[in-house]
Amino acid sequence: MSSAILLLSCPDQKGIVAQISNFIFEHRGNIEHADQHIDSQSKILFMRIQWAMDKFTVSREDISAKLKPLADRFKMNWRIFFTDNTPRVAIFVSSYTHCLYDLLLRHQDKQLHCTIPLIISNHESIREIANYFSIPFYFSPKSDKNKITAEKKELLLLKEHHVDTIVLARYMQILSKNFVKKFKNSIINIHHSFLPAFIGSDPYAQAYCRGVKIIGATSHYVTDRLDEGPIIEQNTVRISHRDSLNDLKRKGKDLERIVLNQALRWHLEHKILVYNNKTVIFD
Amino acid sequence: MSSAILLLSCPDQKGIVAQISNFIFEHRGNIEHADQHIDSQSKILFMRIQWAMDKFTVSREDISAKLKPLADRFKMNWRIFFTDNTPRVAIFVSSYTHCLYDLLLRHQDKQLHCTIPLIISNHESIREIANYFSIPFYFSPKSDKNKITAEKKELLLLKEHHVDTIVLARYMQILSKNFVKKFKNSIINIHHSFLPAFIGSDPYAQAYCRGVKIIGATSHYVTDRLDEGPIIEQNTVRISHRDSLNDLKRKGKDLERIVLNQALRWHLEHKILVYNNKTVIFD
Amino acid sequence: MSSAILLLSCPDQKGIVAQISNFIFEHRGNIEHADQHIDSQSKILFMRIQWAMDKFTVSREDISAKLKPLADRFKMNWRIFFTDNTPRVAIFVSSYTHCLYDLLLRHQDKQLHCTIPLIISNHESIREIANYFSIPFYFSPKSDKNKITAEKKELLLLKEHHVDTIVLARYMQILSKNFVKKFKNSIINIHHSFLPAFIGSDPYAQAYCRGVKIIGATSHYVTDRLDEGPIIEQNTVRISHRDSLNDLKRKGKDLERIVLNQALRWHLEHKILVYNNKTVIFD
């Protein structure tokens, strides 16, 4: 049975929740979940509302038109999803395989509500893993010189496979502005530090050098500013002087897997709203 | 400015959220927060909805009558609170003072939305602390023999001070069934273990003896079954073989303070619904 | 380069640390790590000391004889390990594969200092995973009737493969007393609860029913008392009323992987001493 999920944001005003609830009720939708949040500084209302479609009297195609007057009146930004439209996720990965394996095993375990139509890597060695999980693999070598050409081919592949979400599962290449623009708030990266600490390359070495007592990992949407996109999820783990740089990397791998998975899970469940380079997460 | 908070539970049915939202909207209430949860096993809907009272066209006194048809139709259990009715909390405490100090300091720091009209203790030594914070103190010594008499006096005091919530801040006396019945889901206890492990007396010694690697604390509503009431909040902290029993107690004190405070905070904000000896917490 | 690791316990007495250090120094061993702990209740000293073997003037074969007078004098329980003797680990697993995959991937990533000569399962479906990681697989179906016969064959296999450590990676069969006796403090189990809470079967269902706000996982050495062996490692994760029983199981899987890995890692590094059904861990 399918449900609809409406994500919206708009200036806070009296009656929004009631009007939206009413719209659904009048057309015989049964509300399954509803959550809202008002940002007290900007006076913006954020809302996520989910209802059963089985007896809903408006067809999917007509919802937009029917909702338009309400949306216009309240100046809403809104998007609608249907739970039987399984999201299609492409995984980009370089040589580190722990996040890739983690996602594929969770997918195999039916923990992730998505299809993974392809894996793209600049390392040919990943093909074997893709094969084991029976997922199409595309080798896409990259250098500063061929970047734009390579990305063009990748964009074609993504289109062909109807991909809507990209996961950078420790992908060590920086995507071009143009590429990022095409997947706004749809590319999820895992950065191996507790952002905004240790931006850039080799954050574990930076953390080791500074002598911190806790390390972290951060999953965020990719924007055209490196490691500065809206943060979706973070987690931390304790370290001590006994931990070598290698221990940091090892402990960090566990964090990265858990944080990336959590961020992707929320994204796939349409629980994330982005505003002001921050995220509202209705978990 | 005051808001109303409606807490309700009822068998799940189509239209409840819309009907409630509409009821509020029609009488010019602006919904500030709304949260609901459906227990997938029992098909019970839980809801907490908060709206501004300033332009609401129904007076406080009339809300119940106006809401009745809706409540009857959906077979609701419901309670309503107003945010300008500050809860009145009595603290019961024995000889350990860390939780008491913690609550009083948070109260002084305006972190807890309540009045504390009195402190009751079976230890005269607590009076000095009560005095420092200018809170009336009542010495109520207890033994197996005088328990019922002592509780009678305590109940009178609580009535006199219009107390609606009792916090047992490490109170080492077991309350009688009769006493507990008078404050259903309104007595908050802190138990110094990760329940249901280590029920009963001296849980730190039990934990030390078993050789666990993590200890915990649990805050729960008091029922007539010792340490088995609905759990509101728990937290844990890591220990090692280097920690003596005294270290466990010391680390545990920090846990107890944080867990009890969190439980009380949610209670004061009317965010807790109890069902089936479990809690739904709309945080 | 190889190092020796001496694990010992004995009644605390003046001079033990100095005498042991001296013994190593006099024979030209360079101490790389040393850690000790005195249990303040039982007055037992625990010690782990590691030194470089490259210039050590006593051969491996002779260490025991040379150490004997010291060991006798201080009434030591002791064992010695050499870091170039890679431990040999057999994995027992039933139908849940998350812990198995986790161990095999960490092993492939060189995080675990051990050889895995075989995987034994009562589920034929595990063979495919074993094959992917190129590890010999043995199908050993079990019922109440064939248990002793099956265990006999398993014990032969373990002997043949020179196995010294067994990991029960979610193995849903109870080992016989006789089997357990043969691998004292060498069988590591993962139990999917925060022991001693929720002993026995289906701990997640027990936790869900009790309404706890945190769930846990526990790794322990197997003894002949179910779920009561010495605890090596525990960890916890927060849950809420929104988590279904399936969510508990999913969140628990992450815990189980991390806890089991940590316990095995310490075991392989000879950092665990068992005393009084508790563990001393020199991490």
Add this chain to the structure above:
Amino acid sequence: MSSAILLLSCPDQKGIVAQISNFIFEHRGNIEHADQHIDSQSKILFMRIQWAMDKFTVSREDISAKLKPLADRFKMNWRIFFTDNTPRVAIFVSSYTHCLYDLLLRHQDKQLHCTIPLIISNHESIREIANYFSIPFYFSPKSDKNKITAEKKELLLLKEHHVDTIVLARYMQILSKNFVKKFKNSIINIHHSFLPAFIGSDPYAQAYCRGVKIIGATSHYVTDRLDEGPIIEQNTVRISHRDSLNDLKRKGKDLERIVLNQALRWHLEHKILVYNNKTVIFD
């Protein structure tokens, strides 16, 4: 009964642990704890060794002379402490009182092994708290203009009270280079962020603005570079979009109390060695 604690660091060399152990054993000291660490990059050995003084045949006054040959031979940096020399701690505080109360209550509860001979504040309002805990209070107002003069008086007070350790319990004044130099690795600050993220003023506002999902607190030794001294302890707590800036501050207060207390506790137990702007902590 008193014990001696020797803290040392030196280039790693064969025989150090044995020679030191031997020195203690030969003079009839019973080793109670010993811990060491070798930094694998710099090849520096760090050691903390504690022994009972009751039958030790060298007097306190003579230990330095007796130890000198050994110390010279191994090029040791070393310091010695005696557990019956209770450290003397001055608390500096501005208007926020949560850390101050926390330290004073722990001290009253015998959790902190120190004397607190005085509290210094640039806020007269702190006097009342100092009085309640019967600790001498000094009001020392500060501005950019009077800073040096004020510090001179403070230094005199510290000398007069034989203070060896200073805790900045949310002290909102920056100490001069000269002041800091006089208390090298003896001034403990609490910074209300997860350093190195959010250095400088109003870190909670910075964290709120960046949209992080976890906030932290850091305790470190004060050096002449603001918020860049050796980190002693850090901790973190989860936040969400629902948390206002005030909620961050409130949650942060709990972190600050716990982190500062832990850092001070280790310092008082002489468990911290500083090297390369990092700390080795033998906990």
